[in-house]
Amino acid sequence: MYNLFAQVIINNNSKSTDQIYTYGVINELENKVQTGKRVTVNFGRNKHIVDALVISTSGVCNIPLNKIKPIIDVIDDKPIIKEEMIKLAFWIRERYICKYSDAIRLMIPAMIKYEHKIIIKVKNIDFNSTLNSKENELLEVLKKGDFELVKLKKIYKGNDLYPLLESLKDKKVIEIISKENTDKNVAHERLISLKEDKPIDEYNIKKTPKQLKIINYLKEYGKTNIKTITKDLNVSASVIKNLEKKDVISIEFVLYQTEEKKKKEKFIELNNEQRIACNTIISSDDRAFLLHGVTGSGKTEVYMNVIEHFQNMNKQSIMLVPEISLTTQTIDRFKKRFGNKIAVIHSRLSKKEKFIQWSKIYNREVDVVVGARSAIFAPVQDLGIIIIDEEHEDSYKSSTSPKYDTIEVAIKMAYILKSKVVLGTATPSLNTYYMTIKNQIKLLEIKSRVNNTMMPKMNIIDMSNELDKGNNTIISEELYESIKLSLNKKEQVILFLNKRGYSGFVSCKKCGYVAKCDHCDVSLTYHVKGNMLRCHYCGRTKSMTNVCPTCGSDKIEQFGAGTQHVEKLIKHLFPSSTVERMDVDSMKNLENYENIYNNFKSGEIDILIGTQMLAKGFDFPNVTTVGVLSADAILNLPFFNSSEKTFQLLTQVSGRAGRGSKKGNVYIQTYESNNFIINAATNNDYKLFLNEELKLRKEFAFPPFINIINICLISRNEGLVSKIAREKYDELKILVQDMVTERSLLLYRPVPHNIYKVNDEYRVNLFIKASNYCLNNLKKILRSIYMDKDIEHIKVSININTDTI
Template sequence: MFKYAGVVINSESIQLDKIFTYVIPSEYIGKLHIGHRVKVPFGKGNKIIDGFVMELYEDILEHHKLKEISKVIDEKPMISQKDLELINFMKDKYLCSYIDAIKLVIAPGILEGKKHKTLEKLYINTEVVFQGKLYKEPYINIYKIIEDNNGSFTRSDLVNLYHISLSSINTLIKHGYIIKQDSVVQRYNVKQYTSYHKKSLTEDQEKVISHIINSNKSLFLIKGITGSGKTEVYMNLAEHAMNMDKSTIILVPEIALTPQMIERFKGRFGKDVAVFHSKLSDGERHDEWHRVKNNKVKLAIGARSAIFLPFTDLGFIIIDEEHESSYKSDSNPKYNAKEIAEYKSVLYNCKVILGSATPSIDTFYRSEKSEIELLRLNNRVDSAELPKLTIIDMRDELKNNNKSIFSAELYEAMKESLDKKEQIILFLNRRGFSTFVSCRKCGYVFKCDNCDISLTYHWSGNYLSCHYCGKTMKATNTCPSCKSNYVKHFGIGTEKVEAAIKRTFPEARVIRMDLDTTRKKNSYEDIYNSFKNQEADILVGTQMVAKGLDFHNVTLVGVLAADLSLNLPDYRSNEKTFQLITQVAGRAGRGRKKGRVIVQTYLPDNYSIKLAQKYDYDGFYREEIKIRKDMNYPPFSKILSITLSSKNEDLLIKNIQNLAINLRSLLLIDDKIEILGPTPCIISKINEFFRWQIIIKGQLTQSFNKNVKEMVYETLKEVYNDIRINIDINPNNLV
């Protein structure tokens, strides 16, 4: 019999990230299992806090001063054995704490006391005969209404709908003729969707589906050009899983894509599809998690975190637009959903399908090494043509004295599309009105007081905003430095594009999709439906509009500044540029009308832009993989980023220099690993915190990464409260 339990407590402190031993009370011996949530006394004051049982022991060497578990909270364990394996995997791979990993696999909000929402409904007590002195009006009337609608009404419903006296209802309850029972309120989407009928498959689609179903391999990459029908493949795989009594998780990279996916999958499979993403309320996410846990659904669609939904019978995990960086978390644990999916494929003996028109270089490299099986969809459904893509050199536009946002060719194409009542998507990966504001007399640039970054001007509301800390200030026409009135807005964002369209094409109906217009809960769905229903002619947006969306009346796509992603200080900047252009180009010509794409750039000779014009992914991959190999960047190495931040810059610099010395001593024996830095981060200050970083690059193993983490915390243990530590493996960016 197990008499002792190893418990992880609910604490964010890195010093408490360990397993503590507790005595199991006699009443719980034989009833307590690994994964149970418990209450335990902790610290000198024996404060009662939540914990999770991670281990059980029959005996231990040291019995002195052990505390006893206070209470087992839940009837059943909250963490399964497979969850426990996943938690340990994340702790080792992503250098996170136990509790950070645990929070991903348990029900959302459970540690904050979130529960099922209940309402007190009224029922007839069938064990008591309604008679006696109360058998008269108005009690007979109340009794009859409840009898006819058993369990449908609360007391307030009866008062509001039938204008019944609350005291009369309470009198019937008091005498036992009516009983109250708590009824669980379902907080998930019960909206009815138009049927989305099964479509005839192309020969290529049938081959891909058949191969995946019949293969004994577990990892697949579907490289399908835009419009080749990858979603229909996903639907057929999900249907096959259901027929085999198995479940499917489908991940999408942007919340903006979920309305379209939900519409299609619920239109095909009905309401029993779980939806899981960050725009849902805590209560909705809690209820959806429990629908999965209670085996009420066999299919879930969601963003990154949906990978942790508690299916026990997984058949497929499908990751759409697998190249997207949003599948990697920037907060602890800094997990990659694709890596979690691959690990779960082993745990649950399921298959993982990655889909993209422009796979990440890392994924395609693995397919070349036969670690992932490559399947291709090379043709659009109905043999539709890919849209013609034209590159416009904006330097020539300036020579011709065109200083407009729109090149002459894009202007004419927009005019033609609007005349034909066809729709247009304009893509610019920068929100706001102007990218910075400065004084033309003295050169002063309006910057955030808290961050080392220029403020962005927003015309709607006439304010300046920091896109890092969120600080805002009222815009002014007076320079704070020289007091002149020569203040000007420079650069463009989506808001400025919207304003320019309204000036140039005043009759056009314009909507915008970016972070500023999608802050409200249902804003993504509202914008999607509005454009789908052709209530707008032009959709302006950031990368939210660049992928996945399927509008059959869109015949023109304009990329207004293809150079933005090229100028990022990131080894993946060419890859991101090729992907964005190819993906947004794929939004055009998806119906029966031919599509057209116009890409504006100041760097028309860049290989990523030239190859995107030809939709030549294989050619781009060959160019890019050579550079990666020469520079020893992933997939030929791994990168570990250590970022330290503090309000005390001198303290920060002194300690990161000491850390670099210690790390170099760790690296002396390994010439396959190099250390870069310490240097200030590209954005050297955010929200009053100065930021410095060290980059380690090479053949990094999990044991090496663990040693680095231990050295970081050991070196900084005296200043831990004054310096923030951020360790990230293969980070999304190095900014």
């Protein structure tokens, strides 16, 4: 009956369908069905038409043929996922205990996602007289025109729609066609070009200065995207429209277009340390490297030289940055080096924009992919190298299922695709550095800054002494004087505070009332804009009140300074300076990031205030003063790795100062001036910090010496989630008893999450410490308990090697 069989993964969220299914391939589709293509199939007893991904094909099948259903149709003309990436998806499923479909969706952009439209088309109007009454009834509906399945389901209310459609198809009365909605899903770009490329004087029109700029731009770069030209030249679309009316330019619509621009960046001679790093990465047989270079050591130049090497070998590269704000800076540098042979992928792009970028990569029209975490799954055709800048950043760990670690995924990809991966940072994560000690990753070091630029002078400010002096503000006297001096010299300042909003919380000084979110177990944060209280977990807001709702007192006050408070204070202290803020609240879209970045780079902003995003790789040579306003904010968080995060943050923030020829000063304000971590960061002594921290981690059984697994159960029903958490714990305890006895596993009782309720959902955590020896068996047990079947009204989140316990 069938000469070919296809193994597929069904696009379904149910845990009960998380398995591989086999379908038969009819003769007409044998040349179309391929691994990596999507197909439509009948699924389940009710014969629902769903789509699936082909993961392999075979000429043999050990399932009885009478149980094999045929594939209905093939969706894609070409495979959308390579076989090697399907292999990676399987690894992700096992590593992070997720479903096949969850792993596969990581690799498919939203605009060509699994969901597509099914068109029902009448094939034979002279239908067979053997149709029964129900089939005839449905056919009369279908004869009115081609129907999308979604629309047909609304018209035909019977429960037997799918069996009837299948029967009509078998009798060759109708066709069931898979069809992408190209009108909406295929993104287009508008490109402009000169109708005739001739000397300026030969254009017999009256030319405004802006029109001249456009003509000269097009003469230099050729056909260009309208968005690009309006942004680069700061001209409006109306100027372009006028040139079109004057028959100087033509505008065309295309699916996508890679623009070619001339390289503008001058060649930079590598120093000896950079050259050794480059040559080792290129020539070594190793797959994975840690590039440990001090801040300002020129790691990006190493990245670009390595990428250029693979570009010359006709291979593509992936360049990851941890923060969307950094893509602007990285794209700026990479465009100057590689022209427009780059694609950009990150979460702030619209679905349409992401699809355009995906298409460029898929069709091999770019050499370099730049982006945040999700860009690791870009459809590169011939991967040479993956580079992960600031590898220590938490943003490389996914917070949604599957909770993958980009570092682990990249290393696995390098081995599967026979490519290489470089992890770059001034402050390696302990896990990564420990891998170099175990010879799993090759260590490369750059110990000096480019051009031997001096590291900034580090100053620890004990804020207890400021109180004794009568200074109650968040700005110490020394930091104030340094800011003033920098501004007088026309230099720039960065101030860092790891807290958004105007104040940390609002409380009544009379009765102790604290304004809390009605939907989450957290206090609300006061925001000046709109005079409102906002929850930083669910996003809900309330109007600020001046009267305590509990006791009626007017002693409502704001406690704990946030970035908005600092912004107001700095504007008061330095009224003639231009001050801007960069945090999640002020950066609503990529345009906000770009404006702040470009304005600070050009010197239009004097003082930049912000949260952690300021610590991640910004390179501004005119910054001479950096202030860390509260070094204790992360140090005292209840996480086992808070010391590591504090060291990394202080080192990275400090590295923003003195990157040019001017001397830099860093002021670290703290109430714990003798703290070991703060002093290690001040002295830029990573090895001292590393050795001490590894001793503590080993003694108390924390990563990298042990695996920490968190199972979080989530539900709107508080009683149910507690009950299920206990039942599952009891079941798990029995199955892992041997592991506990042999001391390869520690199982903790279920406890409420640190923030028990978020957005009206209650969360209960179960923590496990497991050795590498028992990890694989443990994951099989966890899958059988938590993932094999859906738990009614309960969501399950599993995190391998979580940062909290």
